[in-house]
Amino acid sequence: MSYPQRVKVVEGRALYLPKVGVVKAVLHRALVGKIKTVTVSRTKTGKYYASILCDDGQPTPEPIKEITEENVTGLDMGLSHLVIASTGEKQNNPHILKRTATNLRRKQKVLSRKKKGSANRNKARVLVAKAHERVANARNDFQHKLSRRLVDENQAICVETLKVKNMLKNRRLAKSIADAAWGELVRKLDYKAIWAGKHLVRIDSWYPSSKTCCHCASKMASLPLSARQWTCPACGAAHDRDINAALNIKQQGILQLQAEGLSRRATVRCCL
Ligand SMILES: [Zn+2]
Structure with a gap:
């Protein structure tokens, strides 16, 4: 979901999104410049992330021409x-993946044993997604x-x-x-x-x-x-x-x- 404008940061700890209202948010750093677009995405584990693109008014620097x-x-x-x-x-x-592979494999096995459509299967699915998310975050x-x-x-x-x-x-x-x-x-x-x-x-x-x-x-x-x-x-x-x-x-x-x-x-x- 993309919001082209009218998004505001409220007191450094919440976001105002049109049609949604004010939502609590953890801001990873202070915003510099004018907000251009905000993209909200939901991960498989049910977390929401907002990527905020800002224009700080600074032009991209010219590529260096005299490289030593x-x-x-x-x-x-x-x-x-x-x-x-x-x-x-x-x-x-x-070796992030290798380190967590055993953990991931165990959770996947648990998931495969759960009955389709059951609440327990859903819980196991979220645990697998969480393990995947941790790997991706650490690597990033x-x-x-x-x-x-x-x-x-x-x-x-x-x-x-x-x-x-x-x-x-x-x-x-x-x-x-x-x-x-x-x-x-x-x-x-x-x-x-x-x-x-x-x-x-x-x-x-x-x-x-x-x-x-x-x-x-x-x-x-x-x-x-x-x-x-x-x-x-x-x-x-x-x-x-x-x-x-x-x-x-x-x-x-x-x-x-x-x-x-x-x-x-x-x-x-x-x-x-
Ligand atoms: Zn030689």
């Missing part, structure tokens, strides 16, 4: 670590914080466009991939970057970021998934698989930014 290489980061996305940055920082995958919160920080700390963020759909065909990995929800994280990085006048650079997925040596650019014929550390036979550089990939993604991103005239050419170094 120190302010570019490359991100490799993995499973044991959700995000590995070219700086060497590894962000743990919170984690992704918002991580994307906020990455956008604040950098002028440009380079990511690989992953063929998540193809990877989901592998059933053993599917759950972890869905859990990591890379696509959703990239979406959050994208709009937060635009709002801040920063750049999200997407690198084509065919680029062999893992198999290429970030030091001398020679490419390995193959590199098994199990090889977490490897040494380049051409130049002898020792690599951490994920950090090497992140550095290559950064390097490719910088090339794209240079091609678009957004960054000046300088020597790209490998920091290992």
Whole structure:
């Protein structure tokens, strides 16, 4: 349900909605600017949420045109670590879904045993929906914080466009991939970057970021998934698989930014 106008915040703890009246509400932060639209939605557990879109009168900042290489980061996305940055920082995958999977499975089993149409079945259904909601909320919160920080700390963020759909065909990995929800994280990085006048650079997925040596650019014929550390036979550089990939993604991103005239050419170094 959308309300285009005439919605008011009453004393910071209630909302006035046309035709509905005043409803108590928990406001997560103070509103800045003029309310544009309000969308009210109901979750499966019966909670109501109002998303309020405000116009603060501030124009979206112009995209930064002189990007310095120190302010570019490359991100490799993995499973044991959700995000590995070219700086060497590894962000743990919170494994939210895995942690709560047992709980969810138990509640689903209870639900399946209840008679259709019974009041108890309905109660069990709400418990399952609540467990799902908790997972979604925790994941969202984690992704918002991580994307906020990455956008604040950098002028440009380079990511690989992953063929998540193809990877989901592998059933053993599917759950972890869905859990990591890379696509959703990239979406959050994208709009937060635009709002801040920063750049999200997407690198084509065919680029062999893992198999290429970030030091001398020679490419390995193959590199098994199990090889977490490897040494380049051409130049002898020792690599951490994920950090090497992140550095290559950064390097490719910088090339794209240079091609678009957004960054000046300088020597790209490998920091290992
Ligand atoms: Zn090398």
